[in-house]
Amino acid sequence: MNVFYEESGSFKVGAVVSRNDASLQVDTLHGKRAKIKSANVMLEFNSALTEFLPAVEKLAAEIDIDFLWEVSGQDEFGFEALAADYWGHTPNAAEAAAIIQRLFEAPMYFYKKGKGRFKAAPEESLKAALAGIEKKKREQEQIDAWVAELKSGRLPDAIRTQLMTLLFRPDKNTLEFKAFDQACRERNLPPVRLAAEIGGIPSVPDYLMAGFLLEYFPKGTGFGQYAAPELPGDEELPLAEVAAFSIDDAATTEIDDALSLVELPNGNQRVGIHIAAPTLGVAPGSDIEKLVFQRLSTVYFPGDKITMLPDELVEQFTLKEGQACPAVSLYVEVTPEFEPVGYESRIERVTIAANLRHNQLEQVFNEQTLADPDGGPDYPFKRELTWLWQFANALEKRRGKYDPTRPVQMDYNFNVVDGKVQITLRKRGAPMDKLVSELMILANSEWGRMLAEADIPAMYRAQSMGKVRMTTRPEPHIGLGVAQYAWSTSPLRRATDFVNQRQLTAMIRGDKPEFEQGNAMLFAILRDFDATYSAYLAFQDRMEHFWCLRWFSQEGVTEPTATLIKEDLVRIDGLPLRLRVPGLPELASGDKVRLAVIRIDELTQEIELRYAGKVGHEDVQVEEDSTV
Template identity: 75%
Template sequence: MNVFYEESGSFKVGAIVSKNDASLQVDTQHGKRAKIKLANVFLEFSTPLQSFLDDAQALAAELDLDFLWEVAGADEFDYDALAREYWGDKPTAAQLAATLIRLAGAPMYFYKKGKGRFKAAPEDALKAALAGIEKKKREQAQVDAWAEELKAHRLPDEIRAQLMTLLWRPDKNALEYKALDAACRALSTSPLKLLRDAGGLPSVPDYLMAGFRLEHFPNGTGFGKYAPAEAHPELPLAEVTAFSIDDAATTEIDDALSVTELANGNRRVGIHIAAPTLGVPVGSDIEKLVYRRLSTVYFPGDKITMLPDDVVQMFTLDEGKPCPSVSLYAEVTPGFEIVGFENRIENVTIAANLRHHTLEPLFNEATIANDPGVDYPFKRELMWLHDFAIAREKSRGKYDPTRPQGVDFNFAIEDGRVVISERKRGSPIDKLVSEMMILANCEWGRQLGEAGIPALYRAQSMGKVRMTTRPEPHVGLGVPQYAWATSPLRRAADFINQRQLTALIRGDKPEFAQGDATLFALMRDFDTTYSAYLGFQDRMEFFWCLRWFSQEGVSEVTATYIKEDLVRLDSLPVRTRIPGLPELARGDRVRLQVIRIDELLLEIEFRCVGQLDHVEVEGNGEEEEG
């Protein structure tokens, strides 16, 4: 005798070997012996075991579900009762099994209520379920059609419209994603490569920008509606002649300098910082923008500013007008010793916005060492400030004229072409500006710390840089504390610190007290976001470096060995790993041949083709701060 039974949700058959009150030993149709519960058995039959299940399933496939549903009625029923209604009074074992298989396999039509018992689904529920099935069929047909188009490297309009979302933030339930995924699996390729081959990615910068915006500016880079900045209060006018030094593209001019000769023979250095906090009330729309954006985003050819243009224009240190400023004055002796500091909140008239490209040919290492006698604006002040900057660098223990200086790279995009220019690091302009900013950030950080007012500091110890709300040493810069406070138009950290600093100067209650959870949250968000923005800038610069190779037709470059298999290209801001390098020492130069470039995947492959000379390289690992 044979049995038809259910096990783990599947129907099976077996020949009875032994039987007791609760279980059976059976040999399955595949020749395996199994122990089954008697409660799981539906039928005993004597027809041949091997064909029974196939015959029952074939009969089940012929049963009309709609007819069965109509016959079943509204009450619960046993499967064998419905089988007799359908097949006649004495259905065969195969017909009974077929009825059970069909009922169990149609959960939209029939709800299972117990062993062999079912209830027909209500009409509304059945119609909704069937409509859902039909919808899924239509959707699958659409997915299949799109996938076929993609496999033929043709891009359907519907997928083109969702291109960047599919690449950067895909909804895996979307039909467009399912089609793309199916095509990629069929072709054994990635979505990025497939869409490139289908002609969907003509511009790599647009692709990179789209991903960045989806991640950090999902609602767009516009500012939306906001209450405008308030007119700053009347401030005393500083009796100084101030000037700023920036590159030609700078519109957010945060800092300016002045030098005033005093009657006692000393000089008073003024470090004047733009003061947007004076016109941006606590809790205002613009402050919320600052705390949401956290920093200006820079990348070759463009930028996304932290503050709206009208706010920038109100507070940037433009020449020819008095500008609200937070000023730090340092009285300096002829021997460059600082004998006192003073803070002021005031209007400062900016006499000139000096630009690197016009100033550098006149004010550089060569003209300082051997003055050609050419006059230029603020020459006297610049020469003295350069000497003062060297004294400041010495006071930090960082002055070493023999140390090799690296280079910085400037990127300009002109009609789709990239111009990459070198600028020697540590030039007189760089040294002068950076030392004055380090002085201000260090001194203001000290004052805030001694007053018990929390601020956002950069600290470095054991080679690691981190942010903190309390003053701690920055070993790389050689200062006891370093608070970012000199770029409030461009960074939220500086904006926050300016709020705290103006409260200190005026004797007001600071916006953030010690242990303020909001300040800690802003610090965390700023640190994370600022790093992400720098990462995006690096990716965009790396792309334009790759584009430079094909644009200029360059197939070989030189590089300087750093360590292991890592080298730094001599002509571009690129570090890359070269497998199979010969044994080299740090500073050895090699010649590299370009093997492969993939701009979209941001990949470049080189082969070392020869060893050149040796150069001394900078490598103290200090962090650049501004």
């Protein structure tokens, strides 16, 4: 006796060796003995084992499934009854098995109701299922067509419009993803490499920018509609009796800070640190404040930036030359020995006498002119700048950070014009840089102290155990050497400074602050800012890394020199580029080496270098991240 049975979704045959109530042992077509459940046996037959399945498959192939569904009726049925109706006579074993096979092969047409029992699918359900199958067929045909185009080097328009999304934030359920993924697998290429080969990435900076925008600006960099700010009237803010000046690079439009210096009758000097005051015109809960808390910071990268605030609003509050601008000011009374002896905060209008620019100021205000025994050349605000520079040195000493023997560190400026990059160096700690940074550190630390003493929470930058973190409570910043450090001097560029200015103005006016101790919104803004600001800096680093790689080919540099930092880590001379170079011989920190460029892949941001010899030595110091 032979049996026709179902196992793992397919039908098999076997010769019965033994049986009991629950199972049988059979010899299969391949000569193997198998144990099967009695419940899986569909029918028994006596014909030749080897001929049965081919006969069943031939009969099943001739059965019209639509006709079978039509004659099955709407009631539950057993396969024997349907087989008799279909064949018009009592079916033999092969005919009955053919019916069973077709019923199993058409789950859209027939629902299983038990061993050998089925029920025809309702007409509406069947139509929906068949339409789904037809849709999947059409979709697969479209996928196959796109794959063929991609493999031949052409980029279909439908995939072109979705390409950056496919590379950075793919939706695996879309046809475009399925086609692109299949083409990548068949070409054995990573997605970004295939995209480049078919012309989808004509510009690496644009590719990097697209990924960043998808993640942080999915709706674009525009600001949309918002209500105009209500600017305070001149009668609301007293006009300060000072002439202030700012110091920024030539491209800066968000001028947050300016300085002034007035000699007092008692022989002391009064230093004014004046900060742009957008919070005076941006109401709490307004559309513009929501923009601040959404963007959180201006994004900087070589050649461009994405501002935190709209240009027209920046124009209203930036400390622009020739205007009396709303400002929050910190006045510091300083003795001739450069000792601060008094602090006062004001909300006022400040006349901006000049916007001094780095490229012009540095030519006349630098270490050489300051050291000139004849006083050097004359230039605007020479007295103020010279005195403030001396004060900055005194402030640096008070913080315990003054070290004239410390090796000079460099800052790098990127300028991208028409696809070409210029990377220029400027000594960190140059007079104009130290002047501004020290006075901003003073303002941020003192305003942080005042807010803490008033029990008004703020956003502080703290550092301990070598780690920098954000907190709403005043804590020491070991790296800067201050007891507390509340970012407050860049409210046009950072949400932290914007929030802190809100708190400061409430403190100065004696009003209830927008954020009180324990405010959940303040913690949420701090958390979001910390994560977003880090991501913005990481994007800036990626873009600068790309332009460093582009610089090699642009300038034709094939054998750069570098300085060993430690182990196999080197810093490329003239670039803010630190790399690991495998295979370096035993060298000392500070050794200068010549390297050979083996390979540069701008798309994947990789560079391969090989040691080519030692060329000298210089003292080095591990670079510190700027926290000002």
